[in-house]
Amino acid sequence: MSDALVFHFDVDGENFTSAGQASTQVKKNLRQLGLSPATIRQVSIAMYEGEINMVIHANGGTADVVVTEEYIEIVLKDHGPGIKNVEQAMQEGFSTATDSIRSLGFGAGMGLPNMKRYTDSLEIDTVLGEGTTITMRVNL
């Protein structure tokens, strides 16, 4: 679409407490565009889970959000270790997060399942030792 809006963010892998800044900013942007609260919530949660995963597992990465008239696309790209078993990672409750991450309230094994739950499509492109790119779409 010629009139697509694109937002780009760098996700800081060092600072766990600032995780969520990109999704919070996207939430604001989408609100300004006048999208429905339900759609904004879907996009925000899916993106936040992705951001948290990048901080926990991949030392950060980038997030790009494209808004067209038909859909919102979120592309999360990192150069982390990759996902060994995607099928297993998609199961609710499966997590490789450490105890320190769990003490912050994460590591419930709901990240990827939530990303799937709140989006209309989810594609995972992962290569061990090279990184992971996740592409999600929410249809409007």
Added chain:
Amino acid sequence: MKVADLLAHGFRALSLPDGDREIDGVYIGDLLSWVMGRAQMDNAWITIMTNVNVIAVASLADTSCVILAEGAVMPDDLVKTAKEKDINVLVSDEPIYETALALAGLVS
């Protein structure tokens, strides 16, 4: 029921930038991704977690308020962040179960 109405029922406000917000249902949980997956928009969210990610989750999941049960203490800088981000945060000195029971009589 509005969030601010809870103040008349033993709840204390730490941050109440949007006290007129209506509460629709209640969710209880401390695992943040679980809360994001299951809590509904406008729920009052009862938790004992008090780190900065709680504020992010409340914002992104669009809950009507966070209720810290068991008198859980949220650090002052996070209360400030909650106010800046328009997140309602209340405290109940009661245990989680009793807090939920109190809400059950008030919230539809």
